[in-house]
Amino acid sequence: MRPLIDVWRSASSRLILIYGALFAIWCVILLGVVQWEASRYLVGVIDQMLLQRIHYLEVSDPRRLQGTVEAASVIDPKGIMWVGLFDADGKPVAGNITRLPDELVQDGVVYPLKASLADPDANRPARARGVTVHLANGQRLVVAKESNTIDGVGTIIKRGLLWGLSLTLLPGLLGGILIARGPARRIREIQDATAPIREGDLTRRLPVSRRGDELDLLAGIVNTMLGEIERLLGEVKGVCDNIAHDLRTPLTRLRTRLYRTQQQIGQRPEAALLDACVDDIDTVLTRFRALMRVSELEDRQRSACFADIDLAQVIRDVYEFYVPLAEDRGQRFELTVGELPALRGDPQLLFEALANLVGNAIKFTPNGGAVRLTAGVDVEGNARIDIVDSGPGIPTDEREAVVRRFYRGDNTRAQPGSGLGLSIVNAIVKLHGYSLEIGGDAHGAQFSVICNPKAA
């Protein structure tokens, strides 16, 4: 099962999110500065107005001041500009400011005022700026202006920020996710393409599109590497095969000469020595043949000799072929063949594979042990052939290695054999598109061939 790529976890999505966050922070800072500058400017304007007004009132005729203040408050019913005249005790004399604000400490300096100027008990939060001067007659003149307009500007800017952010960020993020899905889909294609490669099929390559982007560049590099690995493996195998192939001819001649000499010298004691030599050469030749057989099977195209087969018959033939060997070793050899699905395959090769597995089972099971050959249908409708023995078993960590060329387990080193039998089995099973499972425990090994009727 391939690991799913989460769109949220892909590199491009992450980059887009980080970019979005940075963009939002930058917008906030930018608009903060704008707002701060704007309110500073507005405060300056208001202060200027207040100072001008108070100066105008201050220098006007003191006797007509009260009237002027009244007039100013009357012509300004909306309270854009507040004005108030207070006596020395702070009691209002004229104007629309009902209370002398405490904040005004120093003459001619504009202070921010907290409370509302018109109605001190009003809940409406109102901010204002005001300025005061002490007049020569001991009265105090106050001019103030509500500064809510500054907050209004701030609100407009904040609203602008919100709209701006949502209008840029949301489509940006959505677009980003859509863009990120493209590479994610291609990565998934690459994942699918690597599955057979991971299982050893080095002839496969990663898909490369015509876009020529980074992913294609990467896929191209991986493909070149795969090509090189395939070439090198082929070379190694080629060298092995060539050695086996080229040495067979001289070894066969050598065997012939030794055999003839042995025939000629007849019953003399040296004959036993020649016998041993011939046996050794036979061992080497058998091994070479097996090695070349593995190569040949691996290079073979599927379905070259495939036909509808009677798997049950093949299994019974294997059983019959090995019964005498098991009986000779005092082993209990049991056969159970159930109903099997129709299959296509090469009966010769399947016999060879099963013969290898059964031969191994008998070889590694001690005299008096038991070997079971069972065939039936599994839950998925595949034919399943199990070969179970009561030998030493195959340790879990060796199970993948045993199908490799020349691998011999620690438990089995003492037994004769080439270490190629399971490689042959594996090659045949692969050729059919079947699978080989190795199981069992310390009380015996279990080899299972699972034949998918749709595979071949």
Place this chain on the structure above:
Amino acid sequence: MARVLVIEDDEVTAREIVTELASHGMTADWVADGREGLTRALNDGYDIITLDRLLPGMDGIDIVAALRERHIDTPVLMISALSDVDDRVRGLRAGGDDYLTKPFAPDEMAARAEVLLRRRQPNVESNRLRVGELELDLVRHVANRNGQPLTLLPTEFRLLEFLMRNAGQVLTRTMIFEQVWGFHFDPGTNVIDVHIGRLRRKIDGPGQSPLIRTVRGSGYLLAPAD
């Protein structure tokens, strides 16, 4: 004396074949070219032909196919460097009678040639085989030695039949496996020996002279007791 036509382009191999066949009492003529080989095979009435698969002039498969087309049924032993099962199948399908891969042990080659020769000259009545005290009824599928019936399993019967048809002839384990079981791979373990051992115990009763002999380094031989 049996006459053999050796069609083989490699001189060393050809000499090996000719020498080995001569030592088994056959006269062998060597031809290196495929076309000439076909002409000789068609006209000169040989008893058996050994045929290389890859030849100058003409492919071995084409030669055997051409012979069969003209109803020349001279047994053909194909000897080839191509060891692939498919090549074997192709060779046999084209009309070859046996297929041996290079490099081969000369004695095995000669043994195969003799088996082919033997197949051509049946020395028994069609439904009955007899070697010394042994008798095999091919129709009723029964065997007896010296009149005593033998209980044989079907495989044992086929094995005995093959040994008796080629009585006096050394048969290698590979040949036995190929001919009796019909498979062309290395069975590896000593299964063939075990099968022969069981057959031997059944046909050689206590006090009877052994009929199946083991030939060291080669295989087995069934021959009437001297």
